[in-house]
Amino acid sequence: MAQPHRIEAKPIEDRYARGWHCLGLASDYKDGKTHTLNIFGTKLVAYQGEEDGEIHILDGYCPHMGADLGKGCVEGNALRCPFHAWRWGADGVCDDIPYAKRIPPKARIKQWPVCEQNHLLFVWNDPEGNPPPAEVAIPRIDACDSDEWSDWVIAKMVIDTNCRELVDNIADKAHFGPVHGSPLTRFSNIFEGHVATQIMHGRSKRLSGAGELRTHAVYYGPAYQVVDMKGEMEGTPIESILLNCHVPIDLNSFELRYGVLVKKIPGLSDAQNQAMAEAYVQQAQAAFYEDVDIWHTKTRVDNPVLCDGDGPVGKLRQWYAQFYMDAADVPASLKERKAYDFESAEPV
Template identity: 65%
Template sequence: MSARPYKIEAQPLVQRYARGWHCLGLANDYRDGKPHTLNVFGRRLAAFADSTGQIRVVDSYCPHMGADLSTGRVEGDTLVCPFHGWKWDGDGQCQSIPYCKRIPPKAKIGAWRTCEQNKLLFVWHDPEGGEPPESVAIPPIPACESDEWSDWVVDKMVIGTNCRELVDNISDMAHFATVHGAPVDYFANLFEEHKATQLLVGRSARLGDDELIALSTYFGPAYHITEMSGTSGGHPINSILLNCHVPIDMNSFELRYGVIVKKIPGLSEEQNMEIARAYIAQAQAAFYEDVVIWDSKTRIDNPLLCEGDGPLYQMRDWYNQFYLDAADVRPATRARKVFEITVNEGGSVPPLHHVFEG
């Protein structure tokens, strides 16, 4: 008698967005003197740069008569409502009303904490209203400030599914060969506190001639950086990949994918740019192969796994901490855990304790 078909389970999504820093792309894109509309976390926000260049994010609907502040204009340190001209600063305070001297005491809108790091803009989200602890600060990437590296090339798209589908990739070893044509010799995950790290050693004809080493880390629920090294055309290629998302609603998210490449000594600026552009195009093409899958797959809470699939359930337990009240997160969820899979015994594998030490 044959076994019954495996039943896919998918519980209804809880209407909640992750606690943590979320990347909104290149910071300088917001310094154009205009307000920017942000449809994130199931709501409408407005971003603008004040007179000092600091980027401010506030709730976008004016509490006076409901106009969308992101369709207004920037004036000094304020965002001016397009409907009646009320002026709101980056702290959410109403600074003036053109036809009234007395500002109502309740004239305040929500203001969101932001930070800039690595030439990127981040916004903090916490459904409990807590401030970001120092332990989750976005780490600096020295290459972003170095003349030895190219500038970020960042692309943006909207994916019509829940953002968990994207985060699953940090533990999905098996898809690299199937989707990307990149066989894996060694694969490991480290989960600890607010970080999830993946170490991959494999081969990719698209991104290098020989062995490819990629060290990837999620810093919180939505900001993912990969340091990648390989060779192309006999030249060593070192790149840093940005993979970040911010939820629009429970069934869609805005995704930004970016790349910077280290310049090769001895080559001209034009030659380096040509290599960088070609490498960036190939890296983006590889990533977009995942996007095709996400666009058509279904959500599954109980994936049927086999040996070699990677620690998907352990990864989801780590990821779930960002959707709970901070007091409800189990210590075991944030405790240090290491998993490794050696696929090709003949491949060269960096010692795990050297890569994941500390």
């Protein structure tokens, strides 16, 4: 008689994924104020330079006496500490101590690489401290700068689990029916380098009515996913782009941002298009929150019992593990293209 399967879950390594992490709309940080970021198990501070207009991110604690730099003020492109008025440049180097004759050579804090793309702000994390390589640059979304599309509508929430539970969705084809009521007609995964793709065709009363729902979802690195979606609403074809991204707060929680762009429908007024976009966004968010309800209460399983109808969950986790290794230790095999079809988890 077979013994009951016991769930295994190893202690989570105290390490955060190498890659770009999305912090939401860049415009939210361009208000002249400091913005505290409780992420990657520490505290950072983001602000816009008064002179260069660029967003800068620094370590959030002053190494002098530990003050919270998020409570400081912006001076030019620098931050003035609220405790003893040490000033920290955008490069992380202390450039002024009002009462000192000499600035200590060690007076330097970490400057975090940032980029703006698609009207979004990204911060780069690498436990080894290396700069982001060119090949992992965030791709441009032309729709973000097109009058034919709506603006981003983005919701933010905190999920109390490790972010791997979210990333498992890339390969989890079996949940679409039970969770979303969306039977599938096609499901494929492609893993290549730092990119993971999911292609899905199916039905969704909520997002495609009587028609077919098609999505093409791509993770660029460990934490930023863009989904091209074609559906239907009240008999009208709808094209949308979904944003699904996360930033770890600590090992057991993360900030989740979910956003939507909707293509305007020719022949409708701006008001009608806005109403259609808002209604579709609400439907898309409702579908996404069905996943959120699962993530809030599930447990971590390192040894899942899988069947032949499941997607390539194991292959997905191998792909995802590369972001938690030193760059030199990433197997060359992960750079090779691997595709898996709907019928089984075997390579096409």
